[in-house]
Structures are given as structure tokens and as C-alpha cells.
Amino acid sequence: MATMRDVADRAGVSIATVSFVVNNTKPVSASTRERIEAAMAELGFRRNVVARALASRRTRILALAYPALEHRLSTSAVEFITSAAREASSHDYHLVVWPVSNDSAELADLVGQGLVDGVLLMEVQLDDPRVGLLQSMGMPFALIGRTEDPTGLDYVDIDFDTSLELCVSHLWDLGHRRIALISGDQSVPSFERYGPYVRMDQAYRRIANERGFEEIVLGVRSGARYGREIATELTRIAPDVTGVVIFDEPAAAGLLAGLHTLGRRVPEDVSVVSAIAAIDQAFACDPPLTAVTAPGVELGLLAVQALVRRLEGGTPLPPQLRTGSFVLGESTAPPPASGRRRAATRRTS
Structure with missing residues (x-):
């Protein structure tokens, strides 16, 4: 097994200099560090983590x-x-x-x-x-x-405000005016006052107030099963919603499946955007979700x-x-004509 002396001889430096690099205790020039690290690689030298911890009183x-x-x-x-x-x-x-x-x-x-x-x-x-x-x-x-x-x-x-603004703006520009947020269920003890849920809710309510549309917020537990359940709840309390932003990766696939079971097509009847999602997860859904990715x-x-x-x-x-980035999938489209007429009626009444 190679020793620090072997490394020092190969790199043409002192053992002390090798120790500085191994233990990261003193600055060493970039060129010297490169020579030492190259020698360590050539000789198969392995740092002794325990010895370093004892010497520095740190575990790394x-x-x-x-x-x-x-x-x-x-x-x-x-x-x-x-x-x-x-x-x-x-x-x-x-x-x-x-x-x-x-x-x-x-x-x-x-x-x-x-x-x-x-x-x-x-x-x-x-x-x-x-x-x-x-x-x-x-x-x-x-x-x-x-x-x-x-x-x-x-x-x-x-940045939850900017992330949600990207989601809502996309739906708004397509013509949606009945836009719901499905976010996490804060009644679950471990999610009480959970920062991302609270900030997403606050961002949605601010945007709804600024753009003048009705607030529709539903809480969902994490998981595909609960996504199916929330699809039923959404259809019950707000059947004319045409745009949905969902902030829960595991529940998103369940939401799509639940809407399909209820006869609501995505995106022909309802457009869905996934907020703060991994792109692979969004594109594993059917249809692939339009999403703002998690950074x-x-x-x-x-x-x-x-x-x-x-x-x-x-x-x-x-x-x-x-x-994150805004990624266009296949889950969003302009709202159906009936949805546009209902929104226009609300604005004029």
C-alpha cells in the first residue's frame, strides 16, 4: 500500500506538503496540488479518513x-x-x-x-x-x-412566486380563467406550516387577486391514490375549472388518471400544469405534463x-x-369554448 512518502517521492515534494494536501490543512499552489494528486492516483494512494479526523478533530x-x-x-x-x-x-x-x-x-x-x-x-x-x-x-x-x-x-x-407565476401565466395566455391550485395537505402533522406549501398557497392567492379570478385551492396528500381522490373532489366542487396547477409529484399521475376515469380529457377539457417537478417524472405521465421543473x-x-x-x-x-425551467408538455391547451363562455359571463355579471 502506497504511503505519503511514496507520494512525496513521486511528486518531488516534501512529506509535509503531501500532508497539507491530504488533510487540507494549509494552502498549496495549484500546480503542486495537481502533481501530488496525480502521484496519488498513479500509486493508488488512499486517504486515511480516521487518521485525518484524529489529526484535524474533524470528520469531513x-x-x-x-x-x-x-x-x-x-x-x-x-x-x-x-x-x-x-x-x-x-x-x-x-x-x-x-x-x-x-x-x-x-x-x-x-x-x-x-x-x-x-x-x-x-x-x-x-x-x-x-x-x-x-x-x-x-x-x-x-x-x-x-x-x-x-x-x-x-x-x-x-422562488415559489416566480415558479407559480410561470404556471398560471401559461394557462392564462391560453385563455383559462377558472384556474385551481392543488397543493399539499397542511392538516397532516408533519406538513403543518410546511414552507413550500404555505408559500405556494400565498403566491397563488396573490396572483388570483392581481388577475381577478376566483381562488380555488385544494389540499392533497402525497401519492397517486390521493391524486385520484382529489380529481373527484375537484370535479365535485368546481366542475367548470379548465386549468389546474398541481404541486405534488406523486399525486400528479393520479390526478390525470382520476380525471380520465371521470370522463374529463386532458388537455381537451382540463389543462394541467405540474409545479416544481422533476422533468422525468412529468414526462412519465400520460399525457406528458407541462411543468416548471425543480431547480x-x-x-x-x-x-x-x-x-x-x-x-x-x-x-x-x-x-x-x-x-426551474418551464417545459411544455402535452397536458395544456386552450379551454373548451363552453369554459370561455362561462368565464365571460362571470366577468360581466
Whole structure:
């Protein structure tokens, strides 16, 4: 097995310089680092993680706290996680996923064991107890999401206002005036005051007020089964809706199936837009959904950068809000003529 001396001899540097690179304890010029890393690759040298941790009193491990038992691991969530893992690796950290509850008790036990250098929080509530816990324990952390008042916190998040504006504007420009929002069910305890649901609801109500159309908001639990159920509920309470924005990846396919079962064609009778969705998930539906994608890759990267800067004493990364891309599928079209006539009647009455 190759040693640091072997690497030093191959790269033509001192053992101390090799140690600086291996342990990331002192700056080394780019050209010298390249020579050392090339020598390490040629010799098959492997860093001794335990030795480094003992020497630096750091583990080089970051934990991503994701409440997987309460929140489904959607396709877009996987994009956040895999992007964060890649970025952590590029900074010589390892990312582990902790499927711990939002109530903070289990997180306190894990953090107290000194297993990680820092924590990333996902699925953030407006009053998230994990934030106060980490602050009280002096544990560096960053958020993918944000609390109601994120002042002073390192966070990145989706720009929900802009994302929903893209969804509604597309339907509006096609001629839809009866537009409903199907978002998450906040009556489920783990989703109470859940930031994305609250902000999506607020954005919808603002846009409805600005454009002058009636607010129609339905809450759905996550899952295809519940998407089918919400299709029935939507048809019952607002049968003349012609445009729908749905903010739940797993429920979106169920919504389409439910509408089909009820004899409502997409997009001929009802147009559907998926908000904050992974493009693969949207295009797995029938018909492929028009969607605003989740900027998971970008936000996963930025969140790790924010946390690493905090850990290494760099300049804090300013808060970041990002919007995904608008992708046109086959689930949207102008409303049926009867829908346009009903909307015109409402405006003149």
C-alpha cells in the first residue's frame, strides 16, 4: 500500500506538503496540488479518513437531514440529494443522509455524538424546531428551504412566486380563467406550516387577486391514490375549472388518471400544469405534463457551498432563490369554448 512518502517521492515534494494536501490543512499552489494528486492516483494512494479526523478533530462528513418517514423521497428530492453529494465530494467531504424526523429529538442525539462537521436541513417548516436545536448546539448548518424569518441563516430555496407565476401565466395566455391550485395537505402533522406549501398557497392567492379570478385551492396528500381522490373532489366542487396547477409529484399521475376515469380529457377539457417537478417524472405521465421543473441540481450544489463556507471560515454565501425551467408538455391547451363562455359571463355579471 502506497504511503505519503511514496507520494512525496513521486511528486518531488516534501512529506509535509503531501500532508497539507491530504488533510487540507494549509494552502498549496495549484500546480503542486495537481502533481501530488496525480502521484496519488498513479500509486493508488488512499486517504486515511480516521487518521485525518484524529489529526484535524474533524470528520469531513456532512449530514443531510431528510424526514423520509413523513415526506416521500420524490424524484426532485433525489436531485437535490445527489447534487449535494457531488458538490460535497468536490470539497473533499462525504455526504450522508439522515432520515430523521422534523421534531428534532432524534437529530439532537445524532449531532451530540460528534459524527459530523455540519448539517443540511431539507423539508423546512416555517417554525422548524431543528433550526433552534442546531443553533443551541453550536453545529454549523445550512437550509434547503427557509423558515418564516430566515434572517441570519444560510439558506437556498425555490422562488415559489416566480415558479407559480410561470404556471398560471401559461394557462392564462391560453385563455383559462377558472384556474385551481392543488397543493399539499397542511392538516397532516408533519406538513403543518410546511414552507413550500404555505408559500405556494400565498403566491397563488396573490396572483388570483392581481388577475381577478376566483381562488380555488385544494389540499392533497402525497401519492397517486390521493391524486385520484382529489380529481373527484375537484370535479365535485368546481366542475367548470379548465386549468389546474398541481404541486405534488406523486399525486400528479393520479390526478390525470382520476380525471380520465371521470370522463374529463386532458388537455381537451382540463389543462394541467405540474409545479416544481422533476422533468422525468412529468414526462412519465400520460399525457406528458407541462411543468416548471425543480431547480434541485443547482440548489443542492449551492447549499453545500454555503455550509462549506461556514465550516471553513469563508465569506458567507448570500441567500439564494432559484426557479426551474418551464417545459411544455402535452397536458395544456386552450379551454373548451363552453369554459370561455362561462368565464365571460362571470366577468360581466
